[in-house]
Amino acid sequence: MGDSEDRHTAAARLRLLQQEFTTPAAQRDPSPRTPTNRPPAAPIDLGILDYMAASVAEVIEHTRTAAPDAGPAPAEPAAAYEWMHQNTADAAPEQRSVRDAMVFRQSLKHALAMGDETVIRREPCPRCACWSLFWRHTTRVAACVNRGCVDRCGRPSTWVLAQLAERHVAARNARSRTAT
Structure with missing residues (x-):
């Protein structure tokens, strides 16, 4: 997967978040509501907007x-x-790698x-x-479930998204350098 595909995937996912998670949901329960002393909830998920x-x-x-x-x-x-890619196309290779890792993350x-x-x-x-990576909601890390893949303390290896993205971009760049 190249940086162009990563960029388009990130844009498509952000667009999907915007379309599906920030539009007001239809009222699911047509039954009459009972009055409460609370103000009504926001019609969209404000956390997603933030x-x-x-x-x-x-x-x-x-x-x-x-x-x-x-x-x-x-x-x-x-x-x-796309705006970022167009404006940083001539950046140094290190800056492009940082850009690509940020987009993938x-x-x-x-x-x-x-x-x-x-x-x-x-x-x-x-x-x-x-x-063998799985996402852990509570700690917000990817954990390896391979029993032989443990850290120095014997716990499963864990990775934050930035580490996975940096590795992904480095591996892609290495493949492109060695391609004939």
Whole structure:
């Protein structure tokens, strides 16, 4: 999977978050409501809105750091990834690797925010290279379930999303360098 596919996947996942998780849900229970002393709940998940705003702000901040002369950011949140790529295409290889890792990490986070944990299982464990990673909700890490893949204390190997993204981008770059 190349950086172009990662970029488009991240944008598509952010667009799906925006469409499906920030639109008001239809009333599920048509029964009459009883009055309460509480104010009504927000019709959309405000946490998802905050999450989306933080993701786009991170993309904009990275782009402005790597390319201070970049034009205005797009109004559409999902278009921020293409805008970042266009404005950082001539950046140093290290900056492009950081950019690509950030995009891949955000793509994983978008999928997890929608409840899709299978994206973690599609990545090999950085320690044992097995396809044995599972997402832990409570600690927000990917854990390897291979019994032989443990840390110095004998606990399962765990990885944060940034580590998985950095490894993913480094492996992709190594494959592209050795391709004939």
